[in-house]
Amino acid sequence: MRTTREVRVVRRPEGGLRESDLEVVETAVPALRDGQVLVRTTHHSVDAAVRLRLDPVSPPGYLPAFELGAGIEGLAVGTVLESRADGFAVGDLVQHARGYRELAVVEARGAALGGAGMLARLDPTLAPPQVHVGLLGGTGLTAWAGIVAVARAQPGETVWVSAAAGAVGSVAAQLARARGCRVVGSAGGPEKVAYLLDHLHLDAAFDYRAGLTAGLETAAPDGVDVYFDNVGGDHLAAALDHLRPFGRVALCGAIAGYDTEPAPGPHNLFQATSKNLTLQGFRAGAHAARADEARAELAGLWRDGRLRLDVASYAGLDLAPRAIVDLLAGRTRGKCVVETTEPADGD
Incomplete structure (x- = not known):
């Protein structure tokens, strides 16, 4: 069975989040079903809002809290390895909401992260993945x-x-x-x-x-x-x-x-x-319907040199807990990203 690694919740934070509250573990990759794609994630978006889901109960009306011992999630960009979903092919660059794991099985349909994380094909000619995960994501x-x-x-x-x-x-x-x-x-x-x-x-x-x-x-x-x-x-x-x-x-x-x-x-x-x-x-x-409009304006400003987004990059999923803690402590500048560019399964 194919395996991957993911970031999981070890304990609920007491006060400020500590790296030891999270762990990176090996886990099995579920078999692909109809309507799903398998993505090798290369860039994981580190966002402060993940902290809201680490408490026992998240704010009313927000996304549900992560369960103890379960993997956390976030926006990410990667490449499709296998597809059993219409509209997605092997090699496609995509955005998805199953970040914090190197290999992710992603549903092709349905809202994720309140509508902001739906599986979507990205245009690799528009910008490189590190720009898509932040500025255009x-x-x-x-x-x-x-x-x-x-x-x-x-x-x-x-x-x-x-x-x-x-x-x-x-x-x-x-x-x-x-x-x-x-x-x-x-x-x-x-x-x-x-x-x-x-x-x-x-x-x-x-x-x-x-x-x-x-x-x-x-x-x-x-x-x-x-x-x-x-x-x-x-x-x-x-x-x-x-x-x-x-x-x-x-x-x-x-x-x-x-x-x-x-x-x-x-x-x-x-x-x-x-x-x-x-x-x-x-x-x-709530504004996902205007994502293409937003992406077009932001990409144009980026190409013209009128808009920049510096990246605080952490190499490897093992550093994801540190990246989250550093972001919450104000030790990063610009976009915080965890990169996992090496093949996770040896192929």
Whole structure:
């Protein structure tokens, strides 16, 4: 029987996630049935939201928690080895939602990861796999949905993006700037601030650790029109104070509470009422019908050199637990990816 390796949950995290909470084990590959394909995964997307599924119960309305002793999942890109599904052939480059395993049996039909991870053929001439897994995959779709579909950012508006040195944040910030907005980014530490200014060429950037209020007053003295929220907690509270009347908030994530005790909600939520603000939460899967539109715009900006996504790459599935921990601890920049490019079964 063919075998593979996968990442499994050993124990529920107590506080911050530790590498020892996860393990990489060998397991059998199920026989392929009609409507399925076998994929050799080469690039696994490491996303902060995986942490939400490691607790005993995931947030209401979100994807179910991972079971103890079971494999975890995430978005990934790979090559079809065998196919018993119409529309997919051996050699196809595909996106799927059965990452964190080297060989994956994937259903060709049906929603996965809330609609964002459906098995889909990718165009290898559009970009290499490492670009598909991040910029043209779930990361790019999330950033595009938040800036374009949810916040409806317009040329000339001021957009603040938190965690702007991360995967989604960096794409959202660059996309807003490419669409004619004035973009302010925040991140933790002077090195990340320098990255936002010198490499992503944002209009302004500040270190949130030095003070959110002071940073915003300096970077956006006239206020902001759009806030792209990756952090939640005190960042969202600061945004409510600095948003202009009729401003919009795209609630993408709340990483401040993923790996620690969740922070209390904003104390100043009435600002949303007094300023006629719009706060809208969203998940990429809800905008999957526009994925081709998003991918076309992002690919065009990437080819023109107007949008970049640096990759923090970890070589081999054995390093997946470390990659997840490093991402949650803020030790990565850009897109975090685990690569498993060597054949997993010796062929």
